[in-house]
Amino acid sequence: KQEVTQIPAALSVPEGENLVLNCSFTDSAIYNLQWFRQDPGKGLTSLLLIQSSQREQTSGRLNASLDKSSGRSTLYIAASQPGDSATYLCAVSGDYKLSFGAGTTVTVRA
Amino acid sequence: DGGITQSPKYLFRKEGQNVTLSCEQNLNHDAMYWYRQDPGQGLRLIYYSQIVNDFQKGDIAEGYSVSREKKESFPLTVTSAQKNPTAFYLCASTRTGGAGTEAFFGQGTRLTVV
Numbered sequence: 381k382q383e384v385t386q387i388p389a390a391l392s393v394p395e396g397e398n399l400v401l402n403c404s405f406t407d408s409a410i411y412n413l414q415w416f417r418q419d420p421g422k423g424l425t426s427l428l429l430i431q432s433s434q435r436e437q438t439s440g441r442l443n444a445s446l447d448k449s450s451g452r453s454t455l456y457i458a459a460s461q462p463g464d465s466a467t468y469l470c471a472v473s474g475d476y477k478l479s480f481g482a483g484t485t486v487t488v489r490a
Numbered sequence: 491d492g493g494i495t496q497s498p499k500y501l502f503r504k505e506g507q508n509v510t511l512s513c514e515q516n517l518n519h520d521a522m523y524w525y526r527q528d529p530g531q532g533l534r535l536i537y538y539s540q541i542v543n544d545f546q547k548g549d550i551a552e553g554y555s556v557s558r559e560k561k562e563s564f565p566l567t568v569t570s571a572q573k574n575p576t577a578f579y580l581c582a583s584t585r586t587g588g589a590g591t592e593a594f595f596g597q598g599t600r601l602t603v604v
Contacts, residue, residue: 480532
């Protein structure tokens with residue numbers, strides 16, 4: 381059974397600092413990995429999708445890397461802003477479903 | 491705009507009552523999913539459907555039922571057999587039922603037992 385872990389559970393940084401969020405998974409036989417953002421009481425917004433054949437994906441200030449062999453992904457957010465405050469979840473794709481981590485809740489202090 | 495619409499946003503259930511959560515998508519996606527989210531836990535899969543008129547149980551299907559009569563609709567019924575239904579419910583879709591495609595989510599329904 382795929383287990384997905386996100387550490388730390390919470391993170392607080394001053395505005396302008398770079399954010400590094402970690403995701404690890406136990407079964408390297410994945411099809412893709414997706415990073416999501418969730419605001420309180422809201423649904424999930426897709427940030428980045430990395431196919432299993434890719435090593436990284438970039439969108440604006442966001443960069444995500446994937447090391448399938450070691451079962452790790454890292455989401456980098458450059459020059460954080462208060463608007464980046466949210467919970468970030470990673471999910472790995474198996475045969476028919478996504479397996480989720482519990483998320484990292486980020487607070488960016490102005 | 492294409493997307494997934496869940497309704498209602500908030501739902502209250504009395505003991506012994508069945509309630510139905512709506513999920514509609516206009517993305518022309520084949521596959522649809524229902525997840526449950528509890529505080530401090532990752533999302534858990536309840537049911538999924540890869541094509542119309544077909545659906546499969548996920549990891550926590552007990553006490554729930556679904557139907558998939560139309561491509562764009564995948565309603566979830568929380569039955570009285572579900573003993574702890576208070577949670578945040580999220581509907582998702584992917585272009586195909588196969589692995590490797592991007593998942594999109596609705597805004598969720600918060601269900602509370604009163």
